[in-house]
Amino acid sequence: xxxxxxxxxxxxxxxxxxxxxxxxxxxxxxxxxxxxxxxxxxxxxxxxxxxxxxxxxxxxxxxxxxxxxxxxxxxxxxxxxxxxxxxxxxxxxxxxxxxxxxxxxxxxxxxxxxxxxxxxxxxxxxxxxxxxxxxxxxxxxxxxxxxxxxxxxxxxxxxxxxxxxxxxxxxxxxxxxxxxxxxxxxxxxxxxxxxxxxxxxxxxxxxxxxxxxxxxxxxxxxxxxxxxxxxxxxxxxxxxxxxxxxxxxxxxxxxxxxxxxxxxxxxxxxxxxxxxxxxxxxxxxxxxxxxxxxxxxxxxxxxxxxxxxxxxxxxxxxxxxxxxxxxxxxxxxxxxxxxxxxxxxxxxxxxxxxxxxxxxxxxxxxxxxx
Numbered sequence: 220x221x222x223x224x225x226x227x228x229x230x231x232x233x234x235x236x237x238x239x240x241x242x243x244x245x246x247x248x249x250x251x252x253x254x255x256x257x258x259x260x261x262x263x264x265x266x267x268x269x270x271x272x273x274x275x276x277x278x279x280x281x282x283x284x285x286x287x288x289x290x291x292x293x294x295x296x297x298x299x300x301x302x303x304x305x306x307x308x309x310x311x312x313x314x315x316x317x318x319x320x321x322x323x324x325x326x327x328x329x330x331x332x333x334x335x336x337x338x339x340x341x342x343x344x345x346x347x348x349x350x351x352x353x354x355x356x357x358x359x360x361x362x363x364x365x366x367x368x369x370x371x372x373x374x375x376x377x378x379x380x381x382x383x384x385x386x387x388x389x390x391x392x393x394x395x396x397x398x399x400x401x402x403x404x405x406x407x408x409x410x411x412x413x414x415x416x417x418x419x420x421x422x423x424x425x426x427x428x429x430x431x432x433x434x435x436x437x438x439x440x441x442x443x444x445x446x447x448x449x450x451x452x453x454x455x456x457x458x459x460x461x462x463x464x465x466x467x468x469x470x471x472x473x474x475x476x477x478x479x480x481x482x483x484x485x486x487x488x489x490x491x492x493x494x495x496x497x498x499x500x501x502x503x504x505x506x507x508x509x510x511x512x513x514x515x516x517x518x519x520x521x522x523x524x525x526x527x528x529x530x531x532x533x534x535x536x537x538x539x540x541x542x543x544x545x546x547x548x549x550x551x552x553x554x555x556x557x558x559x560x561x562x563x564x565x566x567x568x569x570x571x572x573x574x575x576x577x578x579x580x581x582x583x584x585x586x587x588x589x
Contacts, residue, residue, distance in 0.1 A: 228245075238274050242275075249263040333460050337454060337465045344474070346506070349507045354435050355435075356433050359431075361455050379414055380412070380413045381411065382407035384405075388404075388411055433465070445468075453465050482541025486543070487546050488501060490549050497517055500515060511530065520549065522548075525546075525547070527545065531543045
């Protein structure tokens with residue numbers, strides 16, 4: 220099977236406008252209405268339609284770019300048994316998507332009155348992100364009218380008639396030269412229905428504004444900007460149209476202990492003077508709760524970094540965890556008594572160059588060069 224980009228004659232990084240122009244040119248050239256009884260033209264038209272059907276859809280295009288034609292084998296979208304890009308209908312059907320600006324929107328927009336998607340901003344803590352959590356959210360949005368069950372008609376569907384102007388299609392056609400132009404039916408406003416007795420609760424729209432509470436599962440590992448789709452929880456569609464989706468956008472609350480970079484965590488841990496000199500261990504908080512004890516080697520310098528593999532954040536939609544990096548913040552003693560200062564002076568006098576190699580080397584450098 221030929222490469223879809225090659226069929227349309229475009230580069231693999233072609234934008235949507237370029238894809239549309241390329242398909243339009245090929246469709247106009249090879250459409251069966253312009254090439255009656257021409258099998259070669261019909262095959263080329265079908266081939267171009269199939270390529271455009273896949274590449275115009277972001278998700279399908281991404282799958283094709285990654286897996287090629289194998290992504291749609293076995294009856295999948297666009298594959299054998301699942302492809303719906305080529306239709307034997309009229310010329311205007313093929314160009315409905317390309318010339319939607321002249322026809323009052325796409326077919327699905329005119330007929331199903333799908334509700335709008337909703338956006339909800341949700342703040343969570345690092346601890347909640349670490350373990351995953353179920354959050355309750357409240358949204359106020361158009362929902363299906365319970366009084367008329369979303370029909371928009373008082374007393375139910377018995378008060379709904381098919382629009383006589385468009386025959387229930389929601390659109391009317393008119394010929395303009397070579398093209399057949401479809402427009403939204405003005406009699407029924409594109410719904411294909413006439414309601415003789417509108418519902419008094421929703422004024423015939425089939426929707427009313429309500430507040431509802433939802434439980435949303437937040438997976439472990441979410442980060443700033445993560446988007447979670449909750450299907451069918453957006454605005455209800457008018458006149459029985461499909462419901463939109465709800466999109467939860469995650470924002471992270473500031474954490475005063477850990478700094479985060481994707482799945483990795485960073486923490487500055489104070490290390491007392493004695494432990495830094497002689498070695499030992501310190502305790503630090505764990506991102507999932509509790510404590511982690513880490514060993515500190517003798518002679519640990521300020522700024523030394525320890526890596527704790529697999530102790531970071533869960534990897535979203537993946538396996539395993541990131542790492543936790545601990546940076547030693549060696550604390551110099553303050554507010555010393557005279558006795559303590561005297562003890563330190565005696566201790567300092569006992570040190571040799573091998574005990575303080577950096578200071579000794581720097582001192583010699585100054586003496587030699589300045």
